[in-house]
Amino acid sequence: MGYLQFGRHSVKQIIRFKDAVNDSVVVNPLLYASQGLRYNRKLQVILTTDIDKLGKAGETVKVAPGYFRNHLMPKLLAVPNIDKFAYLLTEQRKIYQPIEEVKQEDVVLVTESKEDMMKEFEKAALRLDKAKLVLRRLIDVQKAKARESKDDPLEIRIPVSKKALVAEVARQLCVNITPDNLHLPSPLSTIGEYEVPLRLPRSIPLPEGKLNWTLKVKIRSK
Secondary structure, three states, X not given: OHHHHOHHHHHHHHHHHHHHHOOOOOOOHXXXXXXXXXXXXXXXXXXXXXXXXXXXXXXXXXXOHHHHHHHHOOOOOEEEOOHHHHHHHHHHHHHHOOOOOOOOOOOOOOOOOHXXXXXXXXXXXXXXXXXXXXXXXXXXXXXXXXXXXXXXXXXXXXXXXXXXXXXXXXXXXXXXXXXXXXXXXXXXXXXXEEEEEEOOOOOOOOOOOOOOOEEEEEEEEO
């Protein structure tokens, strides 16, 4: 009992004597443990994946035993630093890592020549001239009933403007034009078929037998 009672006091005396006599004396960590101090011991582990603020895959780092046991090991983020695991990781990297990395080539911007652009314009013009836009619109019922004869054209609720035609050309024909390319003094307001003149550059040659470019439009009732 005497040894147990004065054991901690005797350890303190030994440490004080060590500090006073020679600072170079190595003291066993168990002496610090007996005073309630913690001796930090770290493990060397091999990371299997990149972890922020810790290291990259394949590197050997030191971590606390509890961190490795509770976090890294259950998620297979790291393995103990022994020859067996080091060999397995090396072979795995050989299998899954590409032999040669693909070199990123410089992106070269290819500009179209004037001849190529003119060919594209000509194709678009021919597409507009040969195609027919079909639009479905609601008729104005009140005006339809008020017609003097059945031969009179049916008026639609919302007239078709230039912007509406431009949108339909882009949707149906996949050709981008502007409202200035259409010669339409007033919106199309009745059911029927129309030929809307097109204003295209004179450099685009017209097909044989045609005097100007036109866009065929057919408005049907819903």
